Amino acid sequence: xxxxxxxxxxxxxxxxxxxxxxxxxxxxxxxxxxxxxxxxxxxxxxxxxxxxxxxxxxxxxxxxxxxxxxxxxxxxxxxxxxxxxxxxxxxxxxxxxxxxxxxxxxxxxxxxxxxxxxxxxxxxxxxxxxxxxxxxxxxxxxxxxxxxxxxxxxxxxxxxxxxxxxxxxxxxxxxxxxxxxxxxxxxxxxxxxxxxxxxxxxxxxxxxxxxxxxxxxxxxxxxxxxxxxxxxxxxxxxxxxxxxxxxxxxxxxxxxxxxxxxxxxxxxxxxxxxxxxxxxxxxxxxxxxxxxxxxxxxxxxxxxxxxxxxxxxxxxxxxxxxxxxxxxxxxxxxxxxxxxxxxxxxxxxxxxxxxxxxxxxxxxxxxxxxxxxxxxxxxxxxxxxxxxxxxxxxxxxxxxxxxxxxxxxxxxxxxxxxxxxxxxxxxxxxxxxxxxxxxxxxxxxxxxxxxxxxxxxxxxxxxxxxxxxxxxxxxxxxxxxxxxxxxxxxxxxxxxxxxxxxxxxxxxxxxxxxxxxxxxxxxxxxxxxxxxxxxxx
Amino acid sequence: xxxxxxxxxxxxxxxxxxxxxxxxxxxxxxxxxxxxxxxxxxxxxxxxxxxxxxxxxxxxxxxxxxxxxxxxxxxxxxxxxxxxxxxxxxxxxxxxxxxxxxxxxxxxxxxxxxxxxxxxxxxxxxxxxxxxxxxxxxxxxxxxxxxxxxxxxxxxxxxxxxxxxxxxxxxxxxxxxxxxxxxxxxxxx
Numbered sequence: 001x002x003x004x005x006x007x008x009x010x011x012x013x014x015x016x017x018x019x020x021x022x023x024x025x026x027x028x029x030x031x032x033x034x035x036x037x038x039x040x041x042x043x044x045x046x047x048x049x050x051x052x053x054x055x056x057x058x059x060x061x062x063x064x065x066x067x068x069x070x071x072x073x074x075x076x077x078x079x080x081x082x083x084x085x086x087x088x089x090x091x092x093x094x095x096x097x098x099x100x101x102x103x104x105x106x107x108x109x110x111x112x113x114x115x116x117x118x119x120x121x122x123x124x125x126x127x128x129x130x131x132x133x134x135x136x137x138x139x140x141x142x143x144x145x146x147x148x149x150x151x152x153x154x155x156x157x158x159x160x161x162x163x164x165x166x167x168x169x170x171x172x173x174x175x176x177x178x179x180x181x182x183x184x185x186x187x188x189x190x191x192x193x194x195x196x197x198x199x200x201x202x203x204x205x206x207x208x209x210x211x212x213x214x215x216x217x218x219x220x221x222x223x224x225x226x227x228x229x230x231x232x233x234x235x236x237x238x239x240x241x242x243x244x245x246x247x248x249x250x251x252x253x254x255x256x257x258x259x260x261x262x263x264x265x266x267x268x269x270x271x272x273x274x275x276x277x278x279x280x281x282x283x284x285x286x287x288x289x290x291x292x293x294x295x296x297x298x299x300x301x302x303x304x305x306x307x308x309x310x311x312x313x314x315x316x317x318x319x320x321x322x323x324x325x326x327x328x329x330x331x332x333x334x335x336x337x338x339x340x341x342x343x344x345x346x347x348x349x350x351x352x353x354x355x356x357x358x359x360x361x362x363x364x365x366x367x368x369x370x371x372x373x374x375x376x377x378x379x380x381x382x383x384x385x386x387x388x389x390x391x392x393x394x395x396x397x398x399x400x401x402x403x404x405x406x407x408x409x410x411x412x413x414x415x416x417x418x419x420x421x422x423x424x425x426x427x428x429x430x431x432x433x434x435x436x437x438x439x440x441x442x443x444x445x446x447x448x449x450x451x452x453x454x455x456x457x458x459x460x461x462x463x464x465x466x467x468x469x470x471x472x473x474x475x476x477x478x479x480x481x482x483x484x485x486x487x488x489x490x491x492x493x494x495x496x497x498x499x500x501x502x503x504x505x506x507x508x509x510x511x512x513x514x515x516x517x518x519x520x521x522x523x524x525x526x527x528x529x530x531x532x533x534x535x536x537x
Numbered sequence: 538x539x540x541x542x543x544x545x546x547x548x549x550x551x552x553x554x555x556x557x558x559x560x561x562x563x564x565x566x567x568x569x570x571x572x573x574x575x576x577x578x579x580x581x582x583x584x585x586x587x588x589x590x591x592x593x594x595x596x597x598x599x600x601x602x603x604x605x606x607x608x609x610x611x612x613x614x615x616x617x618x619x620x621x622x623x624x625x626x627x628x629x630x631x632x633x634x635x636x637x638x639x640x641x642x643x644x645x646x647x648x649x650x651x652x653x654x655x656x657x658x659x660x661x662x663x664x665x666x667x668x669x670x671x672x673x674x675x676x677x678x679x680x681x682x683x684x685x686x687x688x689x690x691x692x693x694x695x696x697x698x699x700x701x702x703x704x705x706x707x708x709x710x711x712x713x714x715x716x717x718x719x720x721x722x723x724x725x726x
Binding site for chain 1: 550558561565575576578579583598616640643
C-alpha cells in the first residue's frame with residue numbers, strides 16, 4: 001500500500017516487514033518517534049519494546065536478544081552511538097546471531113542538538129560496520145529491510161544512518177503492512193567461541209570481520225541501493241551520498257545540466273568497482289555529501305588508478321558545516337560547468353531570535369531564578385542535556401559549561417577539586433538515570449563537594465515525554481519498580497540529601513545555602529511534574 | 538503543474554505539524570508527489586518552527602530554496618518576517634494576527650510595517666480571535682487558516698481533498714471542531 005509517512009514511521013514499517021522481535025534504544029531528536037510509535041503497536045505486532053536507561057544498555061539488550069535468536073532494532077540519536085560504542089565495536093567482532101539494525105540519527109545544522117555537529121558515519125571505519133544512508137522515507141523503509149537482510153546474511157550489525165531531513169521528512173511510501181503476530185520466545189544456544197572476545201580469540205575475530213567485509217563489498221557492488229541515473233555519455237559526473245542525492249537531482253534539473261549521477265545508498269563498504277567504472281569516462285566530478293568529506297577522500301583514492309586525470313570537486317565548493325540544500329549544489333555545479341546561477345539575494349533583515357524557553361508553569365521556573373539568586377557571586381554552574389539546557393539561555397543565562405549527557409557532575413567535580421570556588425551542577429532526572437550516577441560516585445569516592453541539583457520533573461521531557469526508571473512505568477505500560485534518586489544517591493554515599501517541591505522557594509533557598517557550605521557532595525532533588533503532563537488535555 | 542512550494546511556520550506547540558500532515562495528506566489524495574520537512578525537539582520548546590511542503594508532478598528536495606516559496610502560512614506575525622528569504626516576489630503571505638512576545642521582540646506595528654515593505658500579497662487574518670469567539674477554541678485557528686488558503690485558492694488543493702484528509706489525520710474527538718473551523722473560513726472575507 002501507499003501512504004504519506006515520516007521517515008521514522010517508514011523505519012518502523014520496514015522493521016516490521018523484516019520481522020523484528022525486539023526494539024531497544026534511548027530517545028533523542030530526530031529518532032525518538034521510532035520507540036514511541038513502536039510502543040503503540042508492540043502488543044499487536046508481537047514486538048518487545050523498551051526505552052533503555054541509555055544507548056549502551058539499549059545496545060547490550062539487543063545483543064542479548066540477537067544471541068538468543070531474536071531480530072532486533074536499536075534506535076538512538078547521533079551522540080548515542082558514542083555512548084554505546086564500547087559494546088558496538090566488540091559486537092562487530094563477535095557478529096550477530098539473529099540480525100540487528102542500529103538506527104543512528106544525525107542532525108546536521110544542529111537543529112535539536114548541542115554538543116557537536118556529529119558525523120556518525122565515521123564509526124563505519126572505526127568498527128568495520130556496514131552503514132546505509134537513506135535519502136527519504138521510501139529508502140528508510142527499503143534500507144531498514146535491506147539492513148536486516150545483510151545482517152542476516154553476514155551475521156554483522158548494520159547501521160542505518162539517518163539525518164534530520166530524512167528522519168523528519170514526510171513523503172509517499174510504498175510498503176507492505178504486516179499482520180498480527182505472537183511474541184517470539186528465543187533460545188540462547190551456548191557458543192562462547194563466537195560470543196566471547198577473550199584473547200587470543202579476539203585477533204582471529206578481527207580477521208573474520210575483515211574477511212566478512214570483503215564479502216559484503218562484493219555484495220554491495222551488485223546492490224540496487226546504489227544506482228546511476230542520467231546520460232551515460234555525459235562528461236560530468238555527480239556522486240551523491242544519502243540525502244545529498246535529492247539536492248543534487250534538484251540542482252541538475254534546475255540548471256538543466258547534462259550530468260550523470262551516482263547515488264550511494266551504502267556509505268560503507270563503498271562499491272569501489274561501481275565508482276571506478278562511473279568515473280572512467282568523466283572529465284569532472286562533483287562529490288556531494290554533508291559534513292566531512294569521507295566519500296570524497298575515498299573517491300580520490302579510487303581515481304588514482306581508475307581515472308587519474310579527472311578533476312574532482314567537493315568540499316572546495318560545498319561547506320563542511322551545516323546541512324546542504326539544492327541551492328548550494330546549484331552554485332557548485334554552476335562553478336564547475338560555467339553555467340550561470342545567481343543565488344537569491346536575501347533582503348538583510350536582522351530579527352530578534354526566539355530561542356527555546358521553559359513552558360508555562362514549568363517547575364524549572366521556580367528553580368533557576370532561586371538557584372541564581374541564592375548562590376554567592378562567582379558560583380560556577382554546570383549544565384546538562386535535556387530541558388535544563390534552557391537554563392543556558394536568556395533570561396536565565398546560567399550555564400558555565402555544557403557537554404554531554406550526565407557530564408555536569410563529572411566536570412563539576414574536577415572544577416571543585418581544582419579551585420576554591422562554589423560549584424552547582426544541574427541535571428534532569430532522565431539524564432541522572434542515563435549517565436549521571438557514575439559521575440556522582442566519582443565525586444563521592446574522590447572526596448569532592450559540588451552541589452548537585454536534580455531537576456526531577458518525573459519524565460524524560462525534552463525529547464517528547466518518554467518514560468524513565470523514576471516513573472514506575474515501562475514503555476510498554478507495565479508497572480515497574482519506581483527508582484528513587486535520593487535512595488540511589490544515598491547508596492552512592494552522598495550524605496547531604498534533600499528531596500523537596502521547588503514550589504516551596506523558601507525551603508529551596510535555605511537548603512542551597514546550607515548545602516553550599518558542606519565539605520562533602522550534596523544533592524537536592526527538586527521533584528515536581530512537568531507542566532505539560534500536569535495539564536488536563 | 539509546477540511544484541507548489543509552501544512554508545508553514547510558527548512557534549513550537551501551535552500545531553504547525555498537524556497542519557503540515559493535513560496538507561501532505563490532501564496533496565497525496567489528489568495524486569501529487571509530495572515531500573515535506575519538519576523540525577521537532579528543541580525548537581518545539583517555544584522556539585521558531587519552520588516547515589516546508591512541496592507537491593507537484595515529481596519532487597526531489599524536501600527543502601524550499603531561497604526565493605522559491607509560493608505561499609507562506611505563518612501562525613505568528615514575527616515568524617512571518619523570518620520568511621523574507623524564502624519568499625520570492627510572487628509569494629503570498631497568509632498570517633495569523635497573533636503575537637507571542639518575548640524579550641527583545643518587535644511590536645505589532647513594527648512587524649506590520651516590515652511585512653509591508655516586502656510588497657508581497659499580504660493577508661493578516663485574525664484566525665486565533667475568530668476561532669476563540671465562534672468556536673471557543675484557539676488551537677483550531679490553524680485549520681481555519683488552511684480554510685482561508687483553500688477557499689481563496691492560494692493553495693491548489695480542493696476543498697473535498699482537505700476534508701477527506703482531515704478525517705484521516707485528525708483524531709475522532711477533534712474532527713468535528715476542525716471541520717467547523719475549516720468551513721468557517723468560507724464565510725469570511
